[in-house]
Amino acid sequence: IGGVTISRNDVVRDDDPTNNVPDSIFSKLGMQLHRRDKHPIGILKNAIYNYFDSNYSKKFEKFDDLSPIVTTKQNFDDVLVPADHVSRSLNDTYYVDSQTVLRCHTSAHQAELLRKGHSRFLVTGDVYRRDSIDSTHYPVFHQMEGFCVFSPEDWNESGKDSTLYAAEDLKKCLEGLARHLFGSVEMRWVDTYFPFTNPSFELEIYFKEDWLEVLGCGVTEQVILKQSGLENNVAWAFGLGLERLAMVLFDIPDIRFFWTSDERFTSQFGKGELGVKFKPYSKYPPCYKDISFWISDSFTENNFCEVVRGIAGDLVEELKLIDQFTNKKGMTSHCYRIVFRSMERSLTDEEVNDLQSKVRDEVQKKLNVELR
Ligand code: PHE
Incomplete structure (x- = not known):
């Protein structure tokens, strides 16, 4: 269907x-x-x-x-x-x-x-x-x-x-x-x-x-x-x-x-076959990219995730906050680690860099944050 x-x-x-x-x-x-x-x-x-x-x-x-x-x-x-x-x-x-x-x-x-x-x-x-x-x-x-x-x-x-x-x-x-x-x-x-x-x-x-x-x-x-x-x-x-x-x-x-x-x-699953164990085809390597920015009051992690997914689709495996602090002026910085990985093939450095640079552009434009 x-x-x-x-x-x-x-x-x-x-x-x-x-x-x-x-x-x-x-x-x-x-x-x-x-x-x-x-x-x-x-x-x-x-x-x-x-x-x-x-x-x-x-x-x-x-x-x-x-x-x-x-x-x-x-x-x-x-x-x-x-x-x-x-x-x-x-x-x-x-x-x-x-x-x-x-x-x-x-x-x-x-x-x-x-x-x-x-x-x-x-x-x-x-x-x-x-x-x-x-x-x-x-x-x-x-x-x-x-x-x-x-x-x-x-x-x-x-x-x-x-x-x-x-x-x-x-x-x-x-x-x-x-x-x-x-x-x-x-x-x-x-x-x-x-x-x-x-x-x-x-x-x-x-x-x-x-x-x-x-x-x-x-x-x-x-x-x-x-x-x-x-x-x-x-x-x-x-x-x-x-x-x-x-x-x-x-x-x-x-x-x-x-x-x-x-x-x-x-092809690993058939009608009525409950609990067949999935055999992973080779696991392709992950690629980690960090991004840090000063957040604004309206910043939410869900909005950030959506921007990243909008660009990388299912090539993004995980997004986690790895560091945050607030400076004397009261500005808060977040650092996120983005894990890129395809389930189907190896990603090239070039395409990951390209994705990451698009992410940097878009978060600035859409989320009103200041990149560090
Ligand atoms: N709708 C709830 C959820 O999505 C689950 C739920 C259904 C709880 C029916 C109680 C009764 O989390």
Whole structure:
């Protein structure tokens, strides 16, 4: 599936001051990696579908074709994200215009599906977030949302309070899913906060000597159910990151691999083949470049990352702050190390120097910083 091509002009008014969607992001719309049966993301989606199909007699409905372009109401208001929450900022979210965003989570579809009368469903799709650059972060990734509504007869029999009943059912479901996918894997639950669930939890999986957050979940806030006409119910919801899980399952060392069309990657995976271990083709050498500048008040790391990605695309592997200080005049200097590396070939000195000089030009022009 090549996906549907959406042209920028169909969606974005270029003179809209709120629009912060660069072409590099725009070109990802419609790629639909999660609908490719031989792609690790699609294979994983299907494996999760299988888990739900074989463990629940009451079917979960599946949606994997809902548009990633949603209203701020769907993405934020409907799921009770407060007006001053950071996720609403232009620094964190891609705005098409002041009322329209690229969804930053699949939770954006909870309320509309509930209103339409769906009560048990899985929603899979591409989600978009402005973020830092490293091996597990990419501005586009895929999530699967799960949602399950219960009625009084479900929990009455257990003698438990409805919230406790839902929380226990949720954890049992997700632990079962983790075992279905991984066999045995070390995992832990961490208490957390989401505006739309209470209580809320995160599941972390032990990967490469570190705990990796793979999903958020919890018992849905009653207001969300009430707004959809469900007065006497309780529900759980989860949102899991497919790339993170797939990296662990298939041993994929860098999140950029999911976007490559290099056959040495794509040919290693087959429909229904869960957990085939990726065999890296030779790893090409990295090239490190440092850049230092005096930042301005409006400087953000996300903006910097976007400038670098706009120039180097997937040739940038990581961007990290290696030094910072403030002088007597109150000016703050940042030094970043940019790691350039291609997954497909060796980069030449010449092209890396060229990229770096473009980065230097653009940060000055776009970010209002003073190079040192
Ligand atoms: N939407 C949350 C996120 O993207 C995940 C989540 C989904 C948490 C559903 C709770 C319930 O981080």
